[in-house]
Amino acid sequence: MPQLILAEGGVFPIMKGLHGEELNPKTGFSIAGTIQGEGKLAGVPSLFIRLYGCNLDCAWKNIDGEEVRCDTPHAIDPEMKKEKWAVEDLLKVVQQNIGNMRHLVITGGEPLLQSKALIAFLEILKRWREDIHVTVETNGTIFSNSLKKYVDLFSVSPKLSSSTYRKNPHVLESLEFNVEKFALARLRNKIDLQLKFVVSSEEDMKEIEVRFKEVLQHVTDDDVLLMPMGIGDASYQEIQKKVCQWAIERGWRFAPRLHLTLFGHVENT
Numbered sequence: 001m002p003q004l005i006l007a008e009g010g011v012f013p014i015m016k017g018l019h020g021e022e023l024n025p026k027t028g029f030s031i032a033g034t035i036q037g038e039g040k041l042a043g044v045p046s047l048f049i050r051l052y053g054c055n056l057d058c059a060w061k062n063i064d065g066e067e068v069r070c071d072t073p074h075a076i077d078p079e080m081k082k083e084k085w086a087v088e089d090l091l092k093v094v095q096q097n098i099g100n101m102r103h104l105v106i107t108g109g110e111p112l113l114q115s116k117a118l119i120a121f122l123e124i125l126k127r128w129r130e131d132i133h134v135t136v137e138t139n140g141t142i143f144s145n146s147l148k149k150y151v152d153l154f155s156v157s158p159k160l161s162s163s164t165y166r167k168n169p170h171v172l173e174s175l176e177f178n179v180e181k182f183a184l185a186r187l188r189n190k191i192d193l194q195l196k197f198v199v200s201s202e203e204d205m206k207e208i209e210v211r212f213k214e215v216l217q218h219v220t221d222d223d224v225l226l227m228p229m230g231i232g233d234a235s236y237q238e239i240q241k242k243v244c245q246w247a248i249e250r251g252w253r254f255a256p257r258l259h260l261t262l263f264g265h266v267e268n269t
Contacts, residue, residue, distance in 0.1 A: 002120040004090060006083045007075040007109065010050040011090065012268040014097040018089055026269050032097035034269055036105060037259030039155055039194050039225055041135065046103040047094065050075055050268070051118070052082040054110040055171050056139055058163045060200060060229050068230065074267060075109040087121040091128065098132075105135045112142035122150035141171045143181040153192040156182050158212065160197065160204050162229075176212060183218035193223050196255060199243050200229035227255040236260075 013025030015032045027034050036046045054076040060068045074080045094104065104125070111118060122134060133152045140156040148154075158179050159172065179195070186193040195215070197208055209216070216224065228243040230236025240256070247254040263269035 001086045001088065002117040003084050003086055004049075004114055004117045004121060005052045006085055007050045007052045007072070008081040008083060009268050010052070010075075010083055010085075011093050011097075012048050012050070014047070014093060016093070016096045018093055020096075026266055027263060032099060033101050035258060035262070036103065036135070037257050037262075038227065038255055039196055040192070040222075040253070041103065041153070042256070042258050044103050045101045046105050046135075047098050047101055048105045048107060048268075049090070049094075051106065051108045051111045051114055052076075052080075053113050054108060054139075055113060055141060056110070056159065058159055060163055060198065066235070068235075071265070072107075072109070072267070087117060087124060090121055091124055094125065095128070102131060103133045103135065105137065107137040110139055110142065111136055112138050112144055112147070115142070115144040115147050119144075119147055119150060122147075126150055138182075140179040140182060141175055143178050143185075148185050148189055148191055151191060153194065154182050154185070155194050155196060157196045157198065160199075160207050160211075162200055162204050162207075163198075176215060179212065180215050180218065183215050186223070187218060193219060194225050195219060195223055196225045196227055198229045199226050199246070200239055202246075205246050221251040222253060224250075224252040225255040226252055227257065 013027045013032060013034050014023055017023055033045050033047055036042055036044045052075055057076055058070050135153040135155055136151050137155040140158045156179060158175055182193055185191050226243050226247045228236055228240040244254045259269055
C-alpha cells in the first residue's frame with residue numbers, strides 16, 4: 001500500500017480526522033477548507049495537503065538585509081514531526097472534508113520528491129471525482145512525465161540567486177532545463193502553468209528576464225507571476241508596491257498573499 005509522508009497536520013484545514021474525530025481548523029472557521037492565497041487561483045476555496053521533505057532549504061535577504069527563512073519549516077526540518085499516510089486513508093480524509101470545494105492543492109516541501117506515491121494517490125482521487133482540480137506546487141527542480149496526467153495546474157516557483165540554499169545547491173544547475181519541461185507540458189498537454197517568482201530587488205527582475213529567457217518564450221504573460229518576498233511584515237509592505245510596479249511594466253501578474261492578510265503568518269491556514 002503506497003504511503004505519503006506529510007508534515008504534521010498536513011491535511012488542512014479539516015473538521016474531521018481519519019477516524020471521525022472532531023478537529024478545530026486554524027482558520028478559526030467552523031468549516032473545513034480555506035482559500036488559495038497565492039497565484040492565478042487566489043481566493044478559490046481549497047483543501048490543502050502538505051507533503052514533508054525538500055531538496056532545498058532556502059533563505060532570502062529582505063530589503064533591510066535580514067535573513068528570512070522558508071515560511072514552512074515544519075515541512076523541511078529533519079527534527080520536525082512527520083506523518084505517514086496510506087493513500088487510501090488520505091483519500092478518506094479528503095472525502096470527509098472537501099464538501100462543496102473542488103480544488104485540492106498539493107504543496108510542500110517539494111512534492112515531486114514523492115512522485116510515485118503521489119501518483120498513486122491522485123489516481124484514486126480522480127477515479128473518485130474527476131472534477132477535482134489538482135494544483136501541485138513545486139520549486140521546479142524535478143519533473144515527472146508520469147505525474148502530469150493527474151495535474152490541472154503546476155505552480156512552479158523557481159528560486160533565484162537572491163536565495164541561499166543550505167543543502168543540495170547542485171540541483172539548481174539544471175533548473176532552467178527542468179522549468180522548461182513544465183512550460184512545454186503546458187503547450188503539449190494543455191496543463192495550466194504559473195511561474196511564480198519571489199522578488200525582492202531589481203536584480204531579481206534582471207535575472208528572471210535573462211536566466212529564464214528561453215522558458216518565457218513558451219508561456220504567456222498571464223503565466224508569469226511576481227510575488228513580493230516576505231511574510232507580511234514591514235519589509236513585505238515596503239517591497240510589494242515596487243514589485244507591483246515591475247509587474248505592470250512587463251505585463252505580468254502581481255501575486256499578493258491573501259492568506260497573510262486574512263490569517264497572518266499562521267501555519268496550516
